[in-house]
Amino acid sequence: MNKEFSANRTNGMGTSIFATMSKLAFEHKAVNLGQGFPDFDGPQWLMDEAYKCMKEGKNQYAPTQGILSLRKAISEIQQKYYGMEWNPESDITITAGATEALYSTFQALINEGDEVIMFEPFYDSYQADVILAGGIPRYVTLQKPDFHFDYNELEQTITDKTKIIVINTPHNPTGKVYTFDELNFIAKLTIKHNLLVVSDEVYEFLTFDNAKHIPIASIPGMRDRTITISSAGKTFSMTGWKIGWAIASNKITEAIRKVHQWTTFAVNTPGQHAIAYSFTKLDEYLPNFRKEYLDRRDLLLSELKTTSFNAHKPLGSYFMMVDIPESSMLNDEEIAVELVKNYKIATIPPSVFYGKSNEGRTMLRLCFAKSNETLIEGAENLRKFK
Numbered sequence: 001m002n003k004e005f006s007a008n009r010t011n012g013m014g015t016s017i018f019a020t021m022s023k024l025a026f027e028h029k030a031v032n033l034g035q036g037f038p039d040f041d042g043p044q045w046l047m048d049e050a051y052k053c054m055k056e057g058k059n060q061y062a063p064t065q066g067i068l069s070l071r072k073a074i075s076e077i078q079q080k081y082y083g084m085e086w087n088p089e090s091d092i093t094i095t096a097g098a099t100e101a102l103y104s105t106f107q108a109l110i111n112e113g114d115e116v117i118m119f120e121p122f123y124d125s126y127q128a129d130v131i132l133a134g135g136i137p138r139y140v141t142l143q144k145p146d147f148h149f150d151y152n153e154l155e156q157t158i159t160d161k162t163k164i165i166v167i168n169t170p171h172n173p174t175g176k177v178y179t180f181d182e183l184n185f186i187a188k189l190t191i192k193h194n195l196l197v198v199s200d201e202v203y204e205f206l207t208f209d210n211a212k213h214i215p216i217a218s219i220p221g222m223r224d225r226t227i228t229i230s231s232a233g234k235t236f237s238m239t240g241w242k243i244g245w246a247i248a249s250n251k252i253t254e255a256i257r258k259v260h261q262w263t264t265f266a267v268n269t270p271g272q273h274a275i276a277y278s279f280t281k282l283d284e285y286l287p288n289f290r291k292e293y294l295d296r297r298d299l300l301l302s303e304l305k306t307t308s309f310n311a312h313k314p315l316g317s318y319f320m321m322v323d324i325p326e327s328s329m330l331n332d333e334e335i336a337v338e339l340v341k342n343y344k345i346a347t348i349p350p351s352v353f354y355g356k357s358n359e360g361r362t363m364l365r366l367c368f369a370k371s372n373e374t375l376i377e378g379a380e381n382l383r384k385f386k
């Protein structure tokens, strides 16, 4: 075919690194610490509830904004855990995972040429969504070892074209949990420059040690400037259910719903009912959920001590970054291919999550949402790499 049919906006968008690494892992029968989802199921009672909902006939289209009982449950959680008041009728939209919430939000807010600041390493859909919406991504680097950012760098990245700052806390891929000081600084700049914040909080219930998740919307002056995005997939270890949401003040929600309506229209009905039910059990569910992930994090950290990969201890999410041994003289992509082919261990080379600096070349991302056997076997394979 000599005619180019694909739209220009798709130029430069390749296959995601997750698909590439998972394919290699499969071909080489490697232990997969790359792919970012659990290798186990969420709770049995939640699956039973979904099945019950199907048998009860909750199988036709849901309202486009999502079923009211789920929106109410989300509003109650926001009240109970963060002291935030959101109207389920006008401020909350159920989407096909956080991925669609992000897409619909960026489509709803960005005009051609608007600049959007994101912290690198970033969750890769932010960059793609901003470009698809005609926006221009700008980057601020989270720096090793604790993945802090330089306040001056952030301030200097703001121009008169800046419209949005994107944050993700707890953070994929570093496990950083933004501190109150950091969030407060971002909030001050947002208010000073009349900006918005898109805050991706899909790991909101997955924090460790003394780290505390703070929604930036709860900082004074930020409620009406923040679009908070989250998802049930991580909290209930059911990433394939794809039930997410966007929370924002009425006017912004109206714009998001316009895009959502013509993107997915409505999200799977029995799943929404089952998640609404699961939120009534959140208090009793969370302690064990956190403990299990904490144990997995600590197991992997302790196993990694006897490898040549130095780990950066995560305070949230189910990811951690490890340094590539300098003696290897390999960058992240080279070593990821070497490890999967010759050491049977799949990881994610994170340089694709950077738009500006070369920091990603020096690290690999590991996911610890895996069974103990997988974590131990994965570390064993890494140990063989000298």
Ligand SMILES: Cc1ncc(COP(=O)(O)O)c(C=O)c1O
Pocket (backbone or CB within 6 Å): 036, 096, 097, 098, 099, 100, 123, 168, 171, 172, 200, 202, 230, 231, 232, 233, 239, 242, 243, 244
């Ligand atoms: C930071 C972050 N945001 C969003 C998503 C996508 O969430 P969902 O599966 O609900 O679309 C992920 C999934 O890995 C993620 O890590």
